[in-house]
Amino acid sequence: MWFLLISIFICCSILKYFQKLNYWRSHGVKNISFIRLISNVLKRQMGVALGDIYQQLYEEKEPFKVALSPFLTVLILQDMESIKDVMIKQFENFPERGFYTNHRDPLNTNLIRLEYEWWRPLRQKLTPVFSPAKMQAIFPTLLKVTELFASKVKTTMEEEENGELAIYDLCARFTTDVVGSVAFGIEFNSLEDPNSQARRQGLKIFDYVWHPILDSLAGHYRAVKNFFNIKLFKPEISGFFRKLVSNIIEYRQKNGIRREDLMDTLIELKQHDERSKQEFALSLELIVGQVFGFFGAGFETSSNTLTYVLYELARHPEIQEKARENVKEVLKNHGNEFTYENIREMQYLKQVINETLRLHPPAPYTVRVCRQPCSLTTKRGSLKIPLGTKVMIPIYGIHHNPQYYPQPHLFRPERFDANMELGCKFPSCAYMPFGLGPRICIGERLAKMLLTLSLAMLLQRYRFSCCPATPKELHFDPRKMLVLSSKEKIVLKVETV
Numbered sequence: 001m002w003f004l005l006i007s008i009f010i011c012c013s014i015l016k017y018f019q020k021l022n023y024w025r026s027h028g029v030k031n032i033s034f035i036r037l038i039s040n041v042l043k044r045q046m047g048v049a050l051g052d053i054y055q056q057l058y059e060e061k062e063p064f065k066v067a068l069s070p071f072l073t074v075l076i077l078q079d080m081e082s083i084k085d086v087m088i089k090q091f092e093n094f095p096e097r098g099f100y101t102n103h104r105d106p107l108n109t110n111l112i113r114l115e116y117e118w119w120r121p122l123r124q125k126l127t128p129v130f131s132p133a134k135m136q137a138i139f140p141t142l143l144k145v146t147e148l149f150a151s152k153v154k155t156t157m158e159e160e161e162n163g164e165l166a167i168y169d170l171c172a173r174f175t176t177d178v179v180g181s182v183a184f185g186i187e188f189n190s191l192e193d194p195n196s197q198a199r200r201q202g203l204k205i206f207d208y209v210w211h212p213i214l215d216s217l218a219g220h221y222r223a224v225k226n227f228f229n230i231k232l233f234k235p236e237i238s239g240f241f242r243k244l245v246s247n248i249i250e251y252r253q254k255n256g257i258r259r260e261d262l263m264d265t266l267i268e269l270k271q272h273d274e275r276s277k278q279e280f281a282l283s284l285e286l287i288v289g290q291v292f293g294f295f296g297a298g299f300e301t302s303s304n305t306l307t308y309v310l311y312e313l314a315r316h317p318e319i320q321e322k323a324r325e326n327v328k329e330v331l332k333n334h335g336n337e338f339t340y341e342n343i344r345e346m347q348y349l350k351q352v353i354n355e356t357l358r359l360h361p362p363a364p365y366t367v368r369v370c371r372q373p374c375s376l377t378t379k380r381g382s383l384k385i386p387l388g389t390k391v392m393i394p395i396y397g398i399h400h401n402p403q404y405y406p407q408p409h410l411f412r413p414e415r416f417d418a419n420m421e422l423g424c425k426f427p428s429c430a431y432m433p434f435g436l437g438p439r440i441c442i443g444e445r446l447a448k449m450l451l452t453l454s455l456a457m458l459l460q461r462y463r464f465s466c467c468p469a470t471p472k473e474l475h476f477d478p479r480k481m482l483v484l485s486s487k488e489k490i491v492l493k494v495e496t497v
């Protein structure tokens with residue numbers, strides 16, 4: 001019985017595969033071998049591998065290419081107009097990333113993964129959580145955690161021989177604490193205690209039950225997976241987060257405590273929804289999912305960015321000096337204190353951050369899935385996109401296109417100079433470290449604030465330089481598909497200024 005069913009399934013899949021092959025061929029879309037794509041991705045970081053394909057397409061002037069398998073059609077986009085179409089203009093046709101979701105497992109009902117019908121009301125609700133006013137309100141808490149981080153850098157540096165330290169670990173502990181305490185009022189304490197339980201759970205977030213390739217394939221067989229109730233995360237992780245969040249909510253509600261953090265806003269939304277009996281009420285389950293999602297999307301992206309900025313500054317001492325002068329000058333005009341307003345005036349430091357996010361975008365690609373058949377128009381004519389096509393947007397590749405960024409592998413913050421001749425003129429959509437359109441990163445403001453403040457404070461106090469243990473160039477870990485994460489330890493020499 002099973003054998004028969006499986007044989008029928010395989011036969012249908014193969015038939016469908018040839019049908020698809022024919023379809024794309026007859027529409028003049030070139031194919032790349034799916035097997036080659038997968039084997040490439042197992043060897044190299046996904047975003048970087050896609051970047052190479054992108055560059056090849058750009059040179060061949062092909063707007064896109066397709067990689068076909070019996071199960072999945074992947075369209076790799078090169079044409080800028082089509083990218084804007086998919087992400088912005090035709091968002092309604094491409095509103096999801098096609099990840100697997102199981103609504104009985106709270107951890108994967110988060111903004112990143114959710115299907116359109118669930119995502120839309122939730123995103124509307126959560127947008128105010130990251131408003132400029134909220135960012136201003138949490139600034140004092142952020143400042144406290146950042147102070148702790150800066151002093152931890154000093155004590156670690158003094159403990160190490162020659163003041164040489166592996167910077168990523170500290171940065172990751174810092175961003176864990178930031179997302180925990182600033183966003184959710186959870187004292188993770190990982191800066192003080194590197195082995196804290198939350199820190200260990202935090203590290204496990206990316207320990208998938210399966211390989212990420214399977215995760216993205218499973219998005220296409222939701223019904224089957226949901227029928228068998230397969231969960232993506234280990235029950236102990238769901239349990240840990242659920243307990244953590246419900247304790248916080250209960251404690252605050254009972255004692256009438258407000259901490260002016262993002263969790264306050266989530267609780268308010270929940271109470272409001274309970275009173276007004278809304279259809280998409282923010283339940284405890286949904287809050288747990290969001291906390292987990294923000295944590296997963298926020299901590300590794302920002303800790304890697306912080307590490308890469310320090311690495312690039314260590315390799316370019318003159319740029320580091322200029323950034324330090326910029327910080328000092330702004331601080332001098334404001335009584336030597338860091339405020340929500342004055343860190344925004346650190347123009348050159350912001351250019352340095354922008355250029356780092358261009359050169360090493362921590363989220364090196366993003367995905368959309370076609371949920372309604374539609375057409376993309378390019379200079380080469382119009383193309384109908386079938387339902388279920390997975391569309392890849394090669395952020396890393398676009399950021400390294402020499403047509404937009406001359407000598408793309410060089411670190412040159414001048415590219416983002418608004419006034420100078422040097423500032424390069426790339427099309428507005430050729431820079432997207434946070435994505436584009438309605439599904440753009442919701443944490444962009446928080447990430448930028450966290451990066452600017454912590455870098456300003458570090459530069460004010462310390463000088464970073466290369467030492468023999470510093471890698472000459474970066475290589476990215478292929479096992480981390482979703483984030484650019486350095487394979488080598490990034491060791492830098494740190495001294496007080």
Ligand code: HEM
Binds near residue numbers: 446
């Ligand atoms: C340097 C730091 C960060 C970078 C480079 C980054 C980048 C991105 C990118 C590229 C996306 C996909 C956008 C798209 O598909 O168009 C995304 C989505 C997302 N990010 Fe970030 N992110 C960062 C920090 C954060 C932080 C700190 C948080 C939250 C606390 C966060 C929460 C999210 C969420 C929830 C989504 C999904 C949004 C949705 O689908 O509606 N991110 N991020």
Ligand SMILES: *[C@@H]1O[C@H](CO)[C@@H](O)[C@H](O)[C@H]1NC(C)=O
Binds near residue numbers: 347351354416
């Ligand atoms: C950095 O990039 C953003 C686009 O994400 C842009 O709006 C901003 O003006 C840039 N900032 C600087 C200082 O170049």
Ligand SMILES: CC(=O)N[C@H]1CO[C@H](CO)[C@@H](O)[C@@H]1O
Binds near residue numbers: 021031033034
């Ligand atoms: C299925 C498949 O891979 N078809 C073609 C894809 O493109 C290559 C050339 O790049 C052909 O050799 C394959 O036959």
